[in-house]
Amino acid sequence: MPKKEKKKLLIVTPAPHIKAPSDIRKIMWNTVLALLPPIIAGVYFFGLYSLALIIVCVLFSVGSEWVFLKARKMDTSAAFDGSAVITGILLALVLPPKLPLWMGALGAIFAIVFGKQMFGGLGQNIFNPALLGRAFLMAAFPVAMTTWVKPFYWNLPADAITAATPLALAKFSHQTTPYLKLFLGNVGGSLGETSALAILLGGLYLIIRKIIDWTLPFTYIATVFVLGGVLWLINPNKYPDPLFHILAGGLMLGAFFMLTDLVTSPITRKGRIVFGILAGVLVIIIRIWGGYPEGVMFSILIANAFRPWIDRLFIPKRFGT
Amino acid sequence: MKKVFIRGLLKENPVLVALLGLCSVLAVSNTAINSLFMSGAVMFVLVFSSLIISSIRKIIPNQVRIPCFIVVIATFVTIADLFLKAYFPEISKNLGPFVPLIVVNCIILARQEAFASKNPVHYAVADAFGMAIGYAWVIITLGIIRELLGFGTIFGHKVLGSWFEPWVVMLLPPGAFITLGVIVGIMRWLQAKFGGSTS
Numbered sequence: 256m257p258k259k260e261k262k263k264l265l266i267v268t269p270a271p272h273i274k275a276p277s278d279i280r281k282i283m284w285n286t287v288l289a290l291l292p293p294i295i296a297g298v299y300f301f302g303l304y305s306l307a308l309i310i311v312c313v314l315f316s317v318g319s320e321w322v323f324l325k326a327r328k329m330d331t332s333a334a335f336d337g338s339a340v341i342t343g344i345l346l347a348l349v350l351p352p353k354l355p356l357w358m359g360a361l362g363a364i365f366a367i368v369f370g371k372q373m374f375g376g377l378g379q380n381i382f383n384p385a386l387l388g389r390a391f392l393m394a395a396f397p398v399a400m401t402t403w404v405k406p407f408y409w410n411l412p413a414d415a416i417t418a419a420t421p422l423a424l425a426k427f428s429h430q431t432t433p434y435l436k437l438f439l440g441n442v443g444g445s446l447g448e449t450s451a452l453a454i455l456l457g458g459l460y461l462i463i464r465k466i467i468d469w470t471l472p473f474t475y476i477a478t479v480f481v482l483g484g485v486l487w488l489i490n491p492n493k494y495p496d497p498l499f500h501i502l503a504g505g506l507m508l509g510a511f512f513m514l515t516d517l518v519t520s521p522i523t524r525k526g527r528i529v530f531g532i533l534a535g536v537l538v539i540i541i542r543i544w545g546g547y548p549e550g551v552m553f554s555i556l557i558a559n560a561f562r563p564w565i566d567r568l569f570i571p572k573r574f575g576t
Numbered sequence: 577m578k579k580v581f582i583r584g585l586l587k588e589n590p591v592l593v594a595l596l597g598l599c600s601v602l603a604v605s606n607t608a609i610n611s612l613f614m615s616g617a618v619m620f621v622l623v624f625s626s627l628i629i630s631s632i633r634k635i636i637p638n639q640v641r642i643p644c645f646i647v648v649i650a651t652f653v654t655i656a657d658l659f660l661k662a663y664f665p666e667i668s669k670n671l672g673p674f675v676p677l678i679v680v681n682c683i684i685l686a687r688q689e690a691f692a693s694k695n696p697v698h699y700a701v702a703d704a705f706g707m708a709i710g711y712a713w714v715i716i717t718l719g720i721i722r723e724l725l726g727f728g729t730i731f732g733h734k735v736l737g738s739w740f741e742p743w744v745v746m747l748l749p750p751g752a753f754i755t756l757g758v759i760v761g762i763m764r765w766l767q768a769k770f771g772g773s774t775s
């Protein structure tokens with residue numbers, strides 16, 4: 256059938272005829288906009304090299320998506336709908352700021368090819384692709400992935416630039432970090448996770464635009480706060496206080512940008528609450544009793560695996576039954 | 577007879593198509609040399625078990641055939657295990673329990689049950705060789721890829737220079753799963769493209 260005739264066909268659909276003005280592109284580019292504050296904070300604290308790392312991750316995730324779609328003879332315009340850009344940015348934001356560029360590129364390729372396209376592309380993936388990319392890099396290059404630098408390292412003498420993250424300091428040497436530093440992000444850590452302020456700005460924008468549901472980050476952070484608080488009340492000398500728990504590490508970034516991934520989080524609100532609590536409990540378990548100082552990445556990946564079951568538990572009643 | 581031999585290589589490959597015996601495939605394929613010795617042991621056990629079982633297939637009572645197979649297989653596994661321990665103690669140590677575990681390797685038991693116990697000796701041996709070579713090329717390919725990315729070496733020789741940063745993950749179980757999955761995917765894709773109708 257020629258294209259001209261196709262357009263003239265009458266489209267008959269049952270009422271109601273309300274069409275939401277949002278589509279994938281709009282949601283994705285709004286998310287990119289919301290990611291700008293953490294990006295700016297990361298580049299401010301860790302220098303232009305981190306901007307290069309972000310650009311490399313974005314280029315390789317969009318590029319590998321395009322190549323994969325092309326090889327499978329699918330619609331290559333899907334590579335430019337913004338979702339691959341987000342995966343690239345999010346991956347870069349959870350990497351150490353001085354990671355070699357080729358490792359970032361490898362992580363981006365893994366995230367897109369194995370984390371997303373292998374499952375069938377956007378909307379089909381079980382796990383958050385960016386976190387899967389990070390988990391792969393963590394397993395492949397454990398030393399490079401745990402080498403952190405201090406903010407503004409270019410002003411420091413060469414032997415003083417590496418730093419431990421606040422969580423590692425708290426876990427392995429019982430040192431505390433001032434709250435204001437944690438809130439602003441003037442501490443060692445992954446590229447975009449350190450500044451709670453910048454992440455809150457971006458997260459609030461997403462909540463106001465109704466792109467993410469506030470229940471997810473809220474239940475996640477609240478669970479970590481309450482459980483961390485209970486442990487702190489039991490033994491304040493041994494366990495870090497709850498405010499530290501929610502400001503340090505990748506919790507904020509994970510809560511607003513990764514747990515809320517539209518594809519890998521439950522559909523119903525009840526399901527989201529269970530999902531957020533589950534992930535929050537996992538964070539505390541890994542941070543306090545696990546081998547790693549930080550548990551946000553694994554908590555979200557494990558919760559992602561439970562998402563289909565959570566969705567099945569809370570199937571909404573059909574209207575009228 | 578040629579057909580019986582050929583099908584084990586690709587079309588009915590025990591690892592890529594039937595996905596049998598994955599325990600040893602995933603566990604010992606971290607270096608090429610381990611894979612080579614493992615596939616040698618599997619080939620020895622498979623060929624001789626098929627030979628014996630096919631030649632005594634008429635006197636094995638049907639009700640107790642599995643125990644009979646296991647006794648024959650276990651005999652050859654013991655020979656292979658003791659041989660490796662005596663002549664290649666280092667490699668035997670690396671392979672660990674996976675050589676004795678060939679006794680319960682499903683590739684071998686499946687070939688006895690499905691083929692050797694029902695067919696004449698020369699077919700059984702041809703089938704065993706085909707399957708063993710099919711197992712060998714997959715596990716050796718897996719071993720080469722994992723060793724190359726995990727250590728930067730192939731059969732212990734340095735291939736990639738000092739610029740290379742080893743991918744620790746390739747030496748761990750996840751690396752084995754990912755690599756095997758990719759190989760299975762590529763083979764399926766090639767088969768769909770060039771092999772005509774397969775499934």
